[in-house]
Amino acid sequence: MDKHILKELRRILGPDSLLTSWEDRACYSYDATGQSFLPDAAAMPETAEQVAAILRLANEHRFPVIPRGAGSGVTGGALPVARGLVITFSRMNRILEIDAANMIAVVEPGLITGELQAALKKRGLMYPPDPASLKFCSIGGNAAECAGGPSAVKYGVTRDYIIGLEAVLPSGEIIKTGVRTEKGVVGYDLTRLLIGSEGTLAVFTKLILRLLPLTESKATFLLTFPDLAEATKLVAEILSAGLLPCTLEYMDRTAIAAVRDRLKQPLPDGTAALLLVEFDGSKEEVHQQAARFAKFVAEKGNCVLRQAADEQKTAELWLARRSISPAVLSLRPHKIAEDVVVPRSKIPDLVAFTERLAVELKLLILTFGHAGDGNIHVNIMLDKSDPDEHRNGLEAKERLFRFVLSLGGTLSGEHGIGITKSAFLPLEIDPASLQLMRRLKQLFDPNGILNPGKVFPKFSASSC
Amino acid sequence: MDKHILKELRRILGPDSLLTSWEDRACYSYDATGQSFLPDAAAMPETAEQVAAILRLANEHRFPVIPRGAGSGVTGGALPVARGLVITFSRMNRILEIDAANMIAVVEPGLITGELQAALKKRGLMYPPDPASLKFCSIGGNAAECAGGPSAVKYGVTRDYIIGLEAVLPSGEIIKTGVRTEKGVVGYDLTRLLIGSEGTLAVFTKLILRLLPLTESKATFLLTFPDLAEATKLVAEILSAGLLPCTLEYMDRTAIAAVRDRLKQPLPDGTAALLLVEFDGSKEEVHQQAARFAKFVAEKGNCVLRQAADEQKTAELWLARRSISPAVLSLRPHKIAEDVVVPRSKIPDLVAFTERLAVELKLLILTFGHAGDGNIHVNIMLDKSDPDEHRNGLEAKERLFRFVLSLGGTLSGEHGIGITKSAFLPLEIDPASLQLMRRLKQLFDPNGILNPGKVFPKFSASSC
Known part of the structure; x- marks a missing residue:
């Protein structure tokens, strides 16, 4: 990233909000996949306007921009695989409003999900989505991946609680989507198109949440x-x-x-x-x-x-x-962690299949997770330094995916595609839909500056 | 519509599935707005492939195609305002599957919502969305408008129960979206982009529904x-x-x-x-x-x-x-029926406003509806043959919309935009979002053949 761009970024952000040292960049290089890609710099904006200015600059100079939540993602959604500028929301982490009478909250994307829940609890309110990482993951990252959690079996997932957004398009335009009411059907549903789009279509700068009364x-x-x-x-x-x-x-x-x-x-x-x-x-x-x-x-x-x-x-x-x-890593040094979903009645078939696979491929495979909604976490444990085991692990992953789809299931219930599953997207998504999704990406982001290399099967980094 | 096209349509559909007589066309000219536009013909396809062939032909010859549910819509979504071919789903109205163990149903778009509910009840299952028209409206139309109903206050609206679609794009490509599992986050959320798009982006040919156990x-x-x-x-x-x-x-x-x-x-x-x-x-x-x-x-x-x-x-x-x-039409011959939504705590303000408006503009205005989710039906009663009353009715509608938006509300909770509210869309949707929605329409339907004149503010028919 050349000096002129860094200077411009400093001008947009102010002197203390652009990180360029190796140590600082290293902090934004990783996520929970265990993979690491060093960005050129990291920005800590405080306003949507700063985010917009960054994206305009990125379009002018064609550098990648990677929005990052708390780095707890497990499919690589926040990894700067093509270098560029990471945007971190540590300074956009406020609860802007809790409207208790209407059970609505307005928050910034960097807010830690567990902190939101604690603040709401004091007001007799509840935001149900509860990813296992809730003590450190952020609501913006949850929205980008459409995170779930154990409570989804009764209460649904992130998309069921985000009713409106302020978002910055790759062009730098700031849009407001959705509503702050329980219902709303005005125009195309941009809110839900953006939720789960893994930071590839827009950058969230504000989220409007619907809440429930706290259960007693x-x-x-x-x-x-x-x-x-x-x-x-x-x-x-x-x-x-x-x-x-x-x-x-x-x-x-x-x-x-x-x-x-x-x-x-x-x-x-x-x-x-x-x-x-x-x-x-x-x-x-x-x-x-x-x-x-x-x-x-x-x-x-x-x-x-x-x-x-x-x-x-x-x-x-x-x-x-x-x-x-985290604990399973005491069993073997590495894991391939998948969050496949099958129709609930097919869980016994899935679990029996993983047991057969483990025997056949001489791997330790464990299963756990959100059985209530058929969202089973399959962890294929391995030591990547053993080439046979690594190869077998990758084979197990692909055979697992094919089996899940044969049961009427899906490759991901709450983790998203990121880079770890992108090669497998065509197994689930038909060619016409995939083409349509690529065209949507092209429409939103013609220069491909926003979170490049994610979701679509083209990035060829290690796929586990 | 020239003879060559009609001949091609008969070839696609078979001899008995294309209606061209004045009487038949009249049956597909109206909806619950009371407005009427005669189509050139009406098609009764039985398969997705026939729908696809119709859309390919429409692109070739540039004639409008208007997907129609049961004609119970109140914003004109199914009206053939630019003539063309209406597609009716009276022959695609089957329940294809009820998977009780996984609480999933797969149905065709022409299925009457009340008939689905009755069939599910026998199996101890429930599909909650319950528009007032449930005895005659169709599930495809419900999906196109994202219909609600009284039960939404507890159970949510149509979008919360449709988890997957088979849909035909304007190009004639058949896509499958979503999942048949409780969770799924693979690729962009095409399912929810299409739900509520009022038949302007794709034609539904199959819907996958999530169900609940029947309440006792x-x-x-x-x-x-x-x-x-x-x-x-x-x-x-x-x-x-x-x-x-x-x-x-x-x-x-x-x-x-x-x-x-x-x-x-x-x-x-x-x-x-x-x-x-x-x-x-x-x-x-x-x-x-x-x-x-x-x-x-x-x-x-x-x-x-x-x-x-x-x-x-x-x-x-x-x-x-x-x-x-229906009953309010005994009070005055015409009505402007709006389904605005406000934050629940603002309902008293909204109702007080409509009372003042009624006095000021010498109109009979009544309010009723889904108070639990803030979705209030405001009916402005009038006799359109009285020019003063008609003008006052239109003024009341616009002032109502502006007031609703000032309360943090939205113009529609469950009826959609269609043609009756399209002129007001820019009051709610910011210019950048509206431009984005237009570009999405252009991407899906470059020749503008699918349900033209809807949603976007350009069609200039009577706006009430």
Whole structure:
């Protein structure tokens, strides 16, 4: 990036808001994929107008601009794969408004999701999406990837709670999309076109969120199974019975082993799988749902049912659940982590398939995640320094994807495509749709300056 | 439309599937706006391939193609304002699949929404969106306009239940969008870009719906108020208190008067407004919510609370509610019917404004509708043959729109823009967004063959 551009950027941002040292750039080079690409610089804008000026400059000089949330993404959406300028939103992280009467909040993209939730809780309100990374991920990144989380089984995902945006187009124009009301059907749905577009179509500078009243009470259950298939079979049955948990999470034997030391209470001997099930609502509702659930499990489930006695025990269970992703790296040095989705009734087929795959390809593969909505996290563990294991891992990934699609599933439920799945996009998206998506990208960003190399199958970096 | 084209259309469709007589064309000339435009012909395709062939032919010969649901739209989305060929889906109206285990249905666009709901009910399932026209509107039309209904306050609108589409692009290419799973974030969200695009971007040939378990029980309340402001003020308070009704409908004095003869039980003297409030869920849940609600109303509401004793009484209340739109025409021969949305807490301001407007412009204006989500139906009654009244009606409409936007609201919650609001689109949508929407239309439909004259402000037919 030449000196003239850096000077212009300093003029736009002010002297202290452009980072160019190696150390600073290194901080914006990585994400949770473990891959790293050094940007030319990183900008810390404070206003939408500064973002707009950056994008105009980028079009003039054709340098890449990469919007970055908190770097917790697992598909490479925030990686500066073609160098350029990273935009970080650490100085655009405010809650601008909480309108309690209308259950609406207006926030900046750099706001940490967990901080938003804590602030809302004090006001008796709730923003449901709860990615495992909620303590450090940002709401802008959540919107870019359309993040989910355990509560999605009852409450839906990020797209269900973002009703309007202020966004800067690659041209530098600032647009306002959507509404600040519960309903709205005026013009094309730009809001939802931008959500999940992984920072390739526009840069978010403001988000309008719909909120819910805070639920009063919660009951948390742990179900342990001597047999994996019994656990996965029960998932669709729970929901078909009209029970509506706000959490319906699953862990296989290996996931349990990885976080066992975080569970103070020992699990029954021979536990092959567990379900973590929660109900929320008013005290009476929770009491009734919990009673119905216990009765249902007594009749249907070949398992041991335990209810968390208090908040501490509940927190312990959640700590274990949220620790799986980092903890599995104690098993093998690397992982290929996929968040495939299948129709709920097909979860047993998916899990059986991954077990066969593990044996055949001599790999450690574990499965866990949001069983309630069929969104299973498959972690293929490996040591990349072993060429056979690396090759087998990549083969396992492709065979997993093909199998998931054969079940009527999808390659990603909440992580997005980024760079780690872009080569596989044509497996799921038909040629005419893919062509249409490319033309949409071209329409928004004719010079290809915004987050280049993402989503579409052309970037050829390491694909895991 | 010249003979060569008609001959080609007959070849594509078969001899009995192209209607060209004046009588037949007249059947496809109108919708619920009361406006009428005669098409050149109407096609009754049975397959997506036939739709694709029609669109290819239309591009070759540059004739307009207008996809039509059941003609129940109130903003002119299905009107052939530039003549051309109407496509009707009366022969593509099947339920292709109900996957009860995964709570998914696959249907064709011509399916009547109420028929889908009845079929699902037998399977213990539910598709929540419930436009007042549900007995005759079609699911394809619902998707094109992103229809809502009373249940939206708890369950959301059409876009929240359509997770995938088969659609034909104006080019004649058939695409598949979305997923058949609860979650999915692969590629740009074409599904939601197409939903609510009012038949201007693509023609739907298949819809994948997510379903819910059928709720077991319901409790219905009628609240009558001696004062309008008391009714509207209570709306936001009900929801802020954490009560979550599946219906929170409101009617003012004039709306009540229009449907009074459908209510067998007389209302208290001096009733100035009413709320229709329902709770659904398991028997216990409904019982508890009903008890909480009754307590809440006793403390907060300046009103008379009555619970519908049985299903017949409930049906009577609903018949009255669903009859408002047709019934008001007994008051004056014409109406300008708008479905504006405001933040819930602003409903009292909106209603007070319409009352002032009515006095000032000497018009009968009534308000009713989905108060729970701020989506108020404002009906400006008039006799168009009286030029003063007509002019005042149009002035009232524009002043209403400007006031709604000043409250942070939107011009339409569920009816769309069509032709009746297109002139007002720039009041709500900023120039850069509007330009972007025009370019999206151009990208999808470079020859402008698909539903021309809709959404964008250029068609100059009567704007009410």
